[in-house]
Amino acid sequence: MATKRMTVSQALIEFLANQWTLDGDLRERTIPGVFGIFGHGNVAGLGQALKQLNVSDPDLMPYYQARNEQAMVHQAVGFARMHRRRATFASTASVGPGAANMLTGAALATANRLPALLLPSDTFATRVADPVLQQLELPHDTGITVNDAFRPLSRFFDRVQRPEQLFSIALAAMRVLTDPAETGAVTIALPEDVQAEAFDVPLEFLQPREWHIRRPLPERHALASAVNAIRAARLPVIVAGGGVIYSLAEDVLRRVAELTGIPVATTQAGGGSLVWDHPQYLGGAGATGSSAANRILADADVVIGIGTRYSDFTTASRTAFQNPDVRFVNINVAPFDAYKHGSQLPIIADARETLVELERELAGFSVSTELAARVAREKAEWDGLVDDAFAPSGLALPSQSEIVGAVQSSSDPRDVIVQAAGSLPGDLHKLWRVRDSLGYHVEYAFSCMGYEIAGGLGVRRGAPDRDVIVMVGDGSYLMLHTELLTAVAEGIKLIVVIVQNHGFASIGHLSETVGSERFGTRYRYHDAEGRNFEGPSMLPVDLAANARSYGVDVIEIKPSPAAIDDLRSAIAVAKASESATVIHINSDPLLYSPDGEGWWDVPIAEVSELDSTSRARSEYVELRASQRPLLG
Template structure:
């Protein structure tokens, strides 16, 4: 049998063929060519060590390999890298069968939701069945070919089970096509049965020749750009929403220039934080549920919304309650699926090219004077509130927050952010993903002048931040560019183990932990929707009832004590130190400043735990979110909260 144009073949195992193919793939953007997958990460088990493990070990000179501690975290490292690389490079992650594979399921969902390339090479149970049910095999009597890896199908943009060697010849090109396509990219999963990984095959040598994958920039249709420009000219109160697509397209300069030349107010989603490069009257900040009240007031009054490179999730639209009923919409997006949201007049195109064309089409256009004045009034009203909330040297006044628990903390989380903002330089990156940190950064962080904000809020995934910092550092090895993951103590306790990986590899990043004793942002939501808190702070069980053991063994007969005793005594510093980090515990703004200054440029993981006053929040965004209290409760407080919810729901609108 003849293989390929030359007829020449090379005999390799399936695993060896995968690794060799990966090393030959390149991405090309604007003429810049680079290795698409420059490294791999993994944890080996019996389901991938003999196949993929052997192949990776034999190709270390071409594909560096990073050993990790948790498969989910390895997926997050890869996603963080891909985001920092603006989707132009990705990493491969391998895991063994069963729980090793399913540990990466969360990372796959995160990658797909956020449209970020992730290549997962997952062990699977035997394609042959002579072994009988094997260790970690799912036995489905109605579907014998089902394995736990089928759980990846709904959270992947491409999934293929390689049950014969020949499958690779079509699967690998399709996998990389998806990874390189900004419209389709996300998690790409190759499910690799343990036995098939080690099977040999005669492959055409052409399969392993270097190949380039062009990350395309779809050209804007002049007629579509002209229609959007005409809508802007006719609008009295236009507003732009910049999403992550602006950053992935390298269109920050274009959208900044558009704002400066026209005074169009430009707001930012979580993914679009930092899209505007320079401060100015046109840079109005975060929008939506965790945006600024000033930006949201402008959005409520706008008669035209131009959304660029965004999925427009419920946080950006305040669950479809933010915009005026008669507002019109226009959009620029590489994905038609997102472009037509809100019934927008759409330009399906690359953001950089479309924004250039739009600026040319608008010429010397400038927004109406009345709208410019309203923008200035809103910004002037918000600026002192922001400054007061962030001022690290303002003494905390307990009388202003009488219900806040008494701890050793003397600064708020807002003041913690104020110190971080003072310290941030051009080239630095701050990372947040879940809890209060990403919302606080969306509201108050200044991401202009080269300060990067890496906010993962599509999947809002606790535990992403620390490993993502490793990925960001791999993408930007300059130690003078500080990489900071900002999390709460709840997130830290979920998954701190990749500190070990960073320590082992000499990867420098900083983990700032706001020690506020629990899942405080969910407690805040709980109070707003039930009027009472329950099981969201880190407290011992009190003595108002039986012990947990007694309540479980005598279920229905005794009532357990409530989770309202003293705060748990948790030494986060000892945990971090034991995992290999340099550690600092600080209680004052000056101590925090000193810790940051002394550790800039560190080439190892640094953990700074900051004692912060619980239950003291930044000023609200003054918008609504569709989270319903219980419709039936028998509790008067909850009934009143449900009535308030219905009042808010009346503001929801369909724009189409």
């Protein structure tokens, strides 16, 4: 057997460079590059391997510098979404804090069912130097390292304790990365001594290898039961999730909706499954959804969930479905999601392949004229509310809805909006008018503050022919803005709109509704006497100056009655530029978007000395009574 003498790191990097994903006729590199921050744990291992390959073949496995380990994984996730899970990046970090900084990214990838390969360095396998700098020491189990924290956050975890283990571990990792039902964070822990250890590598391990994306067909009996339930339904509704996007099913979903008249609502991950002005599109479902979607979901007798994991926001904490006889047809490649809501009608199959079969099996079926008329009525009413929310008020501090409307009207259909946390995900789910299947990227499975700029970079890497517009509140911006420097260093065009309201707008509003009176959610000077941050004096933070310090172009929108017009002009300037641009605008956090009639279960103190909390508790008990049990 022909072999090549290599280090573990050299073998791993060359192996990754030769992995390919096949999805029908589409073929692309599974791992087109590596993000890395080097420290003592990986500089002599993976760092050396990347340098060596950069000298011999710089296009085979490019290295990209990062500023924050968490942000590396966010970039990989943003890229993976734009490539519909066919490709992602690897991320390497050093021992201890470098590795631990990737934990949030691992959780985000797994929660979103999006692939990301993590290569955290680990402490010496030989323990010849024990403890090493930054080693976590637990007296009851000295074998535990920081990297063991990745176990519950990863869809696959293993540690290369000996060079010979690399072969089976690397192949198993690739299987999970490319499996639609299993994918998420994949973690290979690499002890720093093993990384640099040499061994004989079979040339077969380094040859190009193809990984076929599984597109399982629906089973005949499961499909027949689902078709019978849909045909017998008085009010069927489709809830389209991320699986529609990942399986390239949006075209056949549109055909099924047009064939049958079945209305469609979308989850956050499913945004783009149907364009906003399609007659069957109701808008977002659930707690951050539209009144059109939620009113019809409340009466639905058959809910057809396609590629959705049914989060509490999608189900409005199980209050969205009020029909006592509602049944769930759950189409999902993952059995874990297909059986949710106690469904007796699961279809464990690919979304696109199942919709192709439904298109054939539902020929001749259509919803009643009464339902079709109601869908049109509810949609028109909601679209009118959105139009009103977008209309400029002329206030010096516009509402966030006005800001979203200005960005919407200034963007092109193929532009990608990126968001993750705060009040903006809810407003975007309600208001953003998606015109392209990949035009909406709101990370809401983990809703990670700080995702936006790093995720936006990943989106732009994955779609360099599209403008990427990142909308971020000041709270989330302050969490993780350092990747603006990455945009400057690599000349990556990104449009970042910072919406400043001097606090945590989303949690401030939530705090008010649960009776906590916005405590701890304002950015204010500390009041030593009151021992709180509730005073009237705002902090003198200058986020525009902060962004400018990274070398990006900055446009500041001053508070004025013309603020919305100025924002539109700024977006036009940013789109015409080839450089990264930050646009800063202030908003009034007390002006809210239209009510979509959804609810979110946040338990409220059962007893309280605060009248505001007691009143909120009474309302909570009343609303909770409408929650649907799992069974019965």
